[in-house]
Amino acid sequence: MSILTLPSQTVGDLTITAVSDGYLHASFDFLANIDPDDASRMQEEAGIADHTSIHINCYLVRGGGRAVLIDAGAGGFKQWGGQLKANLLLAGVQPSEIDAILLTHAHPDHVGGLMDTSGDTVFPNAELLVHHREVAFWQDDGNLIRAPERARGNFLVARQAFDGYRDRLRTFDAGEVLPGMTAVPLPGHTAGHTGYRIESGGQNLLVWGDIVHFPEIQIPCPDVSIAFDQDKHLAAETRTRLLDFASSENLLIAGMHLGQPGFAQVERTGGHYGISYRAPSQKS
Numbered sequence: 001m002s003i004l005t006l007p008s009q010t011v012g013d014l015t016i017t018a019v020s021d022g023y024l025h026a027s028f029d030f031l032a033n034i035d036p037d038d039a040s041r042m043q044e045e046a047g048i049a050d051h052t053s054i055h056i057n058c059y060l061v062r063g064g065g066r067a068v069l070i071d072a073g074a075g076g077f078k079q080w081g082g083q084l085k086a087n088l089l090l091a092g093v094q095p096s097e098i099d100a101i102l103l104t105h106a107h108p109d110h111v112g113g114l115m116d117t118s119g120d121t122v123f124p125n126a127e128l129l130v131h132h133r134e135v136a137f138w139q140d141d142g143n144l145i146r147a148p149e150r151a152r153g154n155f156l157v158a159r160q161a162f163d164g165y166r167d168r169l170r171t172f173d174a175g176e177v178l179p180g181m182t183a184v185p186l187p188g189h190t191a192g193h194t195g196y197r198i199e200s201g202g203q204n205l206l207v208w209g210d211i212v213h214f215p216e217i218q219i220p221c222p223d224v225s226i227a228f229d230q231d232k233h234l235a236a237e238t239r240t241r242l243l244d245f246a247s248s249e250n251l252l253i254a255g256m257h258l259g260q261p262g263f264a265q266v267e268r269t270g271g272h273y274g275i276s277y278r279a280p281s282q283k284s
């Protein structure tokens with residue numbers, strides 16, 4: 001029996017559950033194209049008490065005879081997150097029951113939870129799927145040398161994860177990666193940043209990865225980028241294009257930094273985008 005606490009949505013035969021890994025913090029000094037005071041005001045008006053906290057979600061997709069995890073949280077790296085395993089158990093799933101892990105990208109708040117502190121893989125039976133450009137980027141020593149000091153540790157975390165799962169690492173370019181799950185390249189945040197479109201029974205949902213880090217700021221102001229975006233201009237362009245698409249298609253969205261409710265829709269009113277959180281269609 002699972003416990004009725006985690007937000008879930010049903011898409012055809014599949015159940016998608018938002019599994020929290022906890023929080024990280026990022027100063028508003030990391031934001032471009034907005035004054036930190038304005039950023040604080042927007043968080044205040046949205047009712048967010050801790051203005052600079054960023055919530056980390058992972059998503060569990062169950063159905064069709066398999067359990068798939070999308071991203072693995074920070075795993076306690078820099079004291080970020082670390083709650084994924086406990087919350088997976090709340091959803092009734094042991095790490096050994098995860099058959100596949102899809103990565104949106106390989107930043108530490110998405111791959112930190114793949115390995116434990118003793119350097120062992122947390123998910124012993126899972127295949128790891130990631131865009132080939134993402135693996136190539138983090139494995140390239142030239143990129144490591146060019147990276148700002150602040151970002152060097154990220155290479156080590158990504159490399160540890162790829163190395164730990166090397167026997168069951170599958171890279172892809174685009175298209176269907178698992179039955180009903182299609183990779184959607186969303187470049188800009190990282191070279192291989194990828195969303196996943198999940199389709200079943202004529203319904204669908206898009207997991208959009210790190211299109212936003214502060215949804216209440218970056219959805220109304222898509223030009224606001226964050227220092228974690230490898231290519232700020234491309235990230236802003238991809239964000240704007242996707243907000244337009246999501247609002248016109250009335251698409252159900254899941255995102256790693258959409259906050260605890262985990263699922264939302266983008267609404268366009270008078271040329272401005274806003275976020276509308278979706279109530280759970282099913283509790284898990």
Ligand SMILES: [Zn+2]
Pocket residue numbers: 107109110210256257
């Ligand atoms: Zn992230």
